[in-house]
Amino acid sequence: MTKIILAGGFGKLGEAIQNGLKADYEIVGILSGHQHNSDIPVWTSLEDIDVSADIWLDVSTPATVYENAQYAIAHNMALVIGATGLSDAQVTHLKASATNGILIVPNFSLSAVLLMQFSKTAAQYFPDVEIVEAHNPKKVDSPSGTAKQTARMIASSRQKAPAQTSVGEARGERVDDVPVHAMRLPGYIAQQTVYFGGIDEQLTLSQSTTSRAAFVPGVIMSLNAVTKLDHLVIGLDQLLN
Amino acid sequence: MTKIILAGGFGKLGEAIQNGLKADYEIVGILSGHQHNSDIPVWTSLEDIDVSADIWLDVSTPATVYENAQYAIAHNMALVIGATGLSDAQVTHLKASATNGILIVPNFSLSAVLLMQFSKTAAQYFPDVEIVEAHNPKKVDSPSGTAKQTARMIASSRQKAPAQTSVGEARGERVDDVPVHAMRLPGYIAQQTVYFGGIDEQLTLSQSTTSRAAFVPGVIMSLNAVTKLDHLVIGLDQLLN
Amino acid sequence: MTKIILAGGFGKLGEAIQNGLKADYEIVGILSGHQHNSDIPVWTSLEDIDVSADIWLDVSTPATVYENAQYAIAHNMALVIGATGLSDAQVTHLKASATNGILIVPNFSLSAVLLMQFSKTAAQYFPDVEIVEAHNPKKVDSPSGTAKQTARMIASSRQKAPAQTSVGEARGERVDDVPVHAMRLPGYIAQQTVYFGGIDEQLTLSQSTTSRAAFVPGVIMSLNAVTKLDHLVIGLDQLLN
Amino acid sequence: MTKIILAGGFGKLGEAIQNGLKADYEIVGILSGHQHNSDIPVWTSLEDIDVSADIWLDVSTPATVYENAQYAIAHNMALVIGATGLSDAQVTHLKASATNGILIVPNFSLSAVLLMQFSKTAAQYFPDVEIVEAHNPKKVDSPSGTAKQTARMIASSRQKAPAQTSVGEARGERVDDVPVHAMRLPGYIAQQTVYFGGIDEQLTLSQSTTSRAAFVPGVIMSLNAVTKLDHLVIGLDQLLN
Structure with a gap:
C-alpha cells in the first residue's frame, strides 16, 4: 500500500x-x-x-x-x-x-477541471459566452476563482471577438471580456454554468459540488x-x- | 364568429x-x-x-x-x-x-405571466432570490422589462429581508433589492429564470419564448x-x- | 415558548x-x-x-x-x-x-409543495407536460412519490388532453397520462423538474432538497x-x- | 471565391x-x-x-x-x-x-458534436450518467439518433461499470447501459442534456438547436x-x- x-x-x-x-x-x-x-x-x-x-x-x-x-x-x-x-x-x-x-493542484474537483477544459475547447467555435456561478451567501468575494479562471481560459482560446453587447449593472463583471455573473443564495454550495450561444444554437456546461x-x-x-x-x-x- | x-x-x-x-x-x-x-x-x-x-x-x-x-x-x-x-x-x-x-395586457405570454405569479407566491416563503434573464445581443437595454417587473412583484410579497450578500460588479443590478443578471447571447430569444434558495433547498422557475x-x-x-x-x-x- | x-x-x-x-x-x-x-x-x-x-x-x-x-x-x-x-x-x-x-403533512418541503401547487395551476394553461426526477442510486423505487403526486395534480387540473406523442421505453412511465422520467445518479439527493411546453414557449419548474x-x-x-x-x-x- | x-x-x-x-x-x-x-x-x-x-x-x-x-x-x-x-x-x-x-458529416451541429466529444471524455471519469433529450411531439421515433450516438460514445469510453440502479418504466431506455429519456413537448425543437453524477458532484452538458x-x-x-x-x-x- x-x-x-x-x-x-x-x-x-x-x-x-x-x-x-x-x-x-x-x-x-x-x-x-x-x-x-x-x-x-x-x-x-x-x-x-x-x-x-x-x-x-x-x-x-x-x-x-x-x-x-x-x-x-x-x-x-x-x-x-x-x-x-x-x-x-x-x-x-x-x-x-x-x-x-x-x-x-489548484482545484481537485474533476467536474470543475473538465468544465474548464470543455469551455476552452468550445470557445474556439462559440466566441459568445457568459458565466453564471452560484455560491452560499457566506462567500464574500465575487466572482469565484473558478469562474475567473474559466473566463481566462475561454478568452485565451477564442478566435473571434464576441458580439458587442449592451452594458449596464445587470451585465456582470467582464473578466477578459467574458461577462461573469455571481449569485449568492442559501441552498447553493458551489456551482457554475457556462452558456455558449451560436446561431439558433445553445451549448451549456454546468458543474456543482456539494461537499469536499x-x-x-x-x-x-x-x-x-x-x-x-x-x-x-x-x-x-x-x-x- | x-x-x-x-x-x-x-x-x-x-x-x-x-x-x-x-x-x-x-x-x-x-x-x-x-x-x-x-x-x-x-x-x-x-x-x-x-x-x-x-x-x-x-x-x-x-x-x-x-x-x-x-x-x-x-x-x-x-x-x-x-x-x-x-x-x-x-x-x-x-x-x-x-x-x-x-x-x-402588458405581456401576452402565459408562461411569463405564470412565472411572475409563481415568483410572487414563492417569495413569501423564500426571501432569498435572484433573477437571470437571457436575450439576443440585439436587445440593447438591460435588464428586461419582464425581469424588472418580476423583481418588483417579488419585493412586494416577501415578508423577510434577504440575507446580506456580497457586492461587486458580478452581483447584478439590484431591482428592489433583488439581484438581476442579464445575459446577451446569440441563440437566445427571450428567457428568464428565477432562483430561490432556502436551507438546503432550491426552487427554480424558468420560462422562455422563441417567437411571437x-x-x-x-x-x-x-x-x-x-x-x-x-x-x-x-x-x-x-x-x- | x-x-x-x-x-x-x-x-x-x-x-x-x-x-x-x-x-x-x-x-x-x-x-x-x-x-x-x-x-x-x-x-x-x-x-x-x-x-x-x-x-x-x-x-x-x-x-x-x-x-x-x-x-x-x-x-x-x-x-x-x-x-x-x-x-x-x-x-x-x-x-x-x-x-x-x-x-x-405528507411532505414538509416548502419547495416541493410549491412546485406541486404551481404545476397544478400551470397545467390549466399548458396541458403538455413531462416530469424528470433525480435521486441517489440508493433509492430503489421509481418514480418518486413526489413525482407521482405532482403528475396526479397536473392530471386533475388540465383542461385539454395533451398532444398524442410517441411511445417507447425512453418515453417514461405514464402516471395519469403524464410521462415521468426517473434518473438515479450519485451526487443527486432529491430533485424534480416539471417541463411544460406550449407554442414556441417553455415553462420549467424545478426544486431540490439536499438534506432533511x-x-x-x-x-x-x-x-x-x-x-x-x-x-x-x-x-x-x-x-x- | x-x-x-x-x-x-x-x-x-x-x-x-x-x-x-x-x-x-x-x-x-x-x-x-x-x-x-x-x-x-x-x-x-x-x-x-x-x-x-x-x-x-x-x-x-x-x-x-x-x-x-x-x-x-x-x-x-x-x-x-x-x-x-x-x-x-x-x-x-x-x-x-x-x-x-x-x-x-452525419451531424453539422457544432454544439451537438462538441456535446458528444465532451461526454465521451467525461465518461472516463464519471461512469454514472443519464441522457434526457427533448423534441417536438411530431418526432415519432425515440430516443433521438443524437442521444443514441452519445450513449454509445459514453459506453465506449467509460472505464468502470455504472452503479447498479433501479429498474422500471420511468428509468428510460438503456442504450449500451446508459439510461436515455425522451420528452416530446411543443415548444421544444431539438435539445439534449447529459447528466453525470459523482460523489457530491454533478457535471451537466446540454445543447439545443432551434433551426437549421x-x-x-x-x-x-x-x-x-x-x-x-x-x-x-x-x-x-x-x-x-
Whole structure:
C-alpha cells in the first residue's frame, strides 16, 4: 500500500481525504497545527516526524506549504500540493529542486477541471459566452476563482471577438471580456454554468459540488499520477487523457 | 364568429395574431400605418373604417393606441390593448369611459405571466432570490422589462429581508433589492429564470419564448375574457384562476 | 415558548428538527424506540411520559404513529404528523376525535409543495407536460412519490388532453397520462423538474432538497398553524396563502 | 471565391445553406428533384450540369446521394456529404475512389458534436450518467439518433461499470447501459442534456438547436476543411482541434 503523509489533515478537506483514502492508501501520519485525537500519528511540527512515506500530500495553509514541500523533497517523497499560497518564485524553486514528481493542484474537483477544459475547447467555435456561478451567501468575494479562471481560459482560446453587447449593472463583471455573473443564495454550495450561444444554437456546461468529498477522486487521481512523474506539473487537467 | 378589428396587424405580433386567430375569429379589417396586400380589408386611417366589430384588438404603436382606443369605445366595441405607451392619465380616462370591457395586457405570454405569479407566491416563503434573464445581443437595454417587473412583484410579497450578500460588479443590478443578471447571447430569444434558495433547498422557475406565436394563446384568452367584462382590467394575471 | 413533544426524535428528520427548533420552541421530551444520550428527557414508551406539551410532533414510524396520535388527543395536545403509514380509516377516526388542531403533512418541503401547487395551476394553461426526477442510486423505487403526486395534480387540473406523442421505453412511465422520467445518479439527493411546453414557449419548474434540514421551515410553519386550527387538515399546501 | 454545387438545395437545410453561404462562397448551381425559381441555375438531373465547381455539397436524399457522389468524384470535385443513407459498402467504395477530400458529416451541429466529444471524455471519469433529450411531439421515433450516438460514445469510453440502479418504466431506455429519456413537448425543437453524477458532484452538458440555420457554421467548417483533405473522413469531430 502506498504510504502517505498528510499535511493539514484536520481541515475540512483533510477530514474528507482521511475518510476517502482509508481503503486504498496507508496514511502513516498527519501534520497539523494542533494535536488531535486520532488513530493515526499526529505531529505538530516537522521535527516530530519520525516515519517516511511515498507521497507527501499537502492541504495545509499558505503559511506552511512551502516549508512542508521543502521537507518532503529533502526526504525523497513525491509531492501533491493542494494548499494555496505558493508564490511564483517558490514554484520555480520547487521545480528546480524536483527529483521525484511534484503535482500542484489548484482545484481537485474533476467536474470543475473538465468544465474548464470543455469551455476552452468550445470557445474556439462559440466566441459568445457568459458565466453564471452560484455560491452560499457566506462567500464574500465575487466572482469565484473558478469562474475567473474559466473566463481566462475561454478568452485565451477564442478566435473571434464576441458580439458587442449592451452594458449596464445587470451585465456582470467582464473578466477578459467574458461577462461573469455571481449569485449568492442559501441552498447553493458551489456551482457554475457556462452558456455558449451560436446561431439558433445553445451549448451549456454546468458543474456543482456539494461537499469536499467531491474532491477525493481528484486527490486519488493525483496520488496515482505523481509517482509516475519525475518533474513538477501544475493542474489536474494535465492528467486528463 | 366573434368579429375583430386588428390595429397594428402587420407588425411581427400582428402577423402572428393574423395566423393564430384565423380558425376561430373573424378579423373584419386591419388598421395599419401602411397599405398591405391582404385578403382582409386594410385601412390606413380611422376615418376609412366602414365596418363594425365586437372587439378592437390593438397591437399598434404608442403614437396611435390612445386615439384608436377612443375610437373603439365610441363605436361600442370591447377593447384588448397589447400596445404599450398609454400614460397613467390616459388609462384613467379610458377607465372612466368604459362601458364595455377593456383589457390592457402588458405581456401576452402565459408562461411569463405564470412565472411572475409563481415568483410572487414563492417569495413569501423564500426571501432569498435572484433573477437571470437571457436575450439576443440585439436587445440593447438591460435588464428586461419582464425581469424588472418580476423583481418588483417579488419585493412586494416577501415578508423577510434577504440575507446580506456580497457586492461587486458580478452581483447584478439590484431591482428592489433583488439581484438581476442579464445575459446577451446569440441563440437566445427571450428567457428568464428565477432562483430561490432556502436551507438546503432550491426552487427554480424558468420560462422562455422563441417567437411571437407564443403570445397567441394569451391573445385568445384575452379576447374570450373581454366580452364578459364591463370595466377596465390590467394584466393577463387578472384572468388566471 | 410553545412546548413540544417530539416522537421519533432520533431519526434523521428528528435530529434535523431538534437542531432547527431549539431557538424558538421548547422540546420538553422525546419519544424514541431506544434510549439516547440527550439533554432533553427521552422516553421509550408512552407510559413513561410525565410532562405535558402544547403540540405533539410525530415523525416516528408507521408502527407507532397511530397510537401516538391517540395519546396526544387524549392528553389535549395539538398534533402535527409527519410520519407516514396512517390508513384512511385511521385518518377518519382521528378527524372525528379532533378537538384541537391536527395537521397531517405528507411532505414538509416548502419547495416541493410549491412546485406541486404551481404545476397544478400551470397545467390549466399548458396541458403538455413531462416530469424528470433525480435521486441517489440508493433509492430503489421509481418514480418518486413526489413525482407521482405532482403528475396526479397536473392530471386533475388540465383542461385539454395533451398532444398524442410517441411511445417507447425512453418515453417514461405514464402516471395519469403524464410521462415521468426517473434518473438515479450519485451526487443527486432529491430533485424534480416539471417541463411544460406550449407554442414556441417553455415553462420549467424545478426544486431540490439536499438534506432533511430543508424540511425544518415546513415543520415550523406547521407548528405555527396547528395551534390556530380546531380540526384535521392534510397537507402543507392548505397553509399557503 | 470557392465554387460550390449544392445538391438538395431546396430542402430546409438546403435553403438555410443558400442563405448562410452567399457572402463567402459562390454557389454555381443547385441540383434538385424539382425545378425552382432561383437566381442560381437549377438542374433536375446530373446530365444537365454544365459547369464545374471546387466542392460538391450534398444534402439531398438517400435515393440520390450515392450517384451524386460518384458524379462529383468523376468530375474532380472535393465532396461534403450531409445526406444520410449511404451503406457501409458505398462508403467503402467512395473511400477507395477518393482522390480529393471527401467529408461525410452525419451531424453539422457544432454544439451537438462538441456535446458528444465532451461526454465521451467525461465518461472516463464519471461512469454514472443519464441522457434526457427533448423534441417536438411530431418526432415519432425515440430516443433521438443524437442521444443514441452519445450513449454509445459514453459506453465506449467509460472505464468502470455504472452503479447498479433501479429498474422500471420511468428509468428510460438503456442504450449500451446508459439510461436515455425522451420528452416530446411543443415548444421544444431539438435539445439534449447529459447528466453525470459523482460523489457530491454533478457535471451537466446540454445543447439545443432551434433551426437549421444552426447547421451552417458546421457546413462552413466542412467546406473549409475538405479542400485540405486528400482522403475520406467521417464526422465533424475529426475536424476539431
